[in-house]
Amino acid sequence: MRWKILVAKYQHNGKEQTYPNIKMIWWAGGGNFTHHQDTNRLIKAWQKPEMIVVSECYWTAAAKHADIVLPITTSFERNDLTMTGDYSNQHIVPMKQAVAPQFEARNDFDVFADLAELLKPGGKEIYTRR
Known part of the structure; x- marks a missing residue:
């Protein structure tokens, strides 16, 4: 199979x-x-x-x-980049935060950066770049 x-x-x-x-x-x-x-x-x-x-x-x-x-935050709650278009005509589009994150929502980057720090002291600095 x-x-x-x-x-x-x-x-x-x-x-x-x-x-x-x-x-x-x-x-x-x-x-x-x-x-x-x-x-x-x-x-x-x-x-x-x-x-x-x-x-x-x-x-x-x-x-x-x-x-x-x-x-996790929605597209309206974070500054980020996204892609649009199809296979032959793709574009990168900047997303500007329109509203503050609701309730306890956090963006993916911050969640994984904090996880890196929990797993290894200094991990946030080692595995992330802004």
Whole structure:
């Protein structure tokens, strides 16, 4: 099978490989439940890890299946860059913050920068640049 994610072994480049025993998933960005070919299989796969963290600004299917949901700012609550267009005509567009972050929402950069610091003293400085 092409998408056999729930078994321990698989073939790759002529060799048998073993899937890692994933204890935690941190999902940040993208609509995995809306784009997956077999949602029931995804739900089953998400029951295996001990913990699932989702960084999300909306109450999505991924957020509903998470153990921890980190409230992330929307495009209106942060200064950032985004891309628009299609494969042959892409553009970078600056986003200017229109409103203050609501409730406890934080931007992804700050969340991961603080995580780097928690995992390694000085990690915020080592792994981030502004």
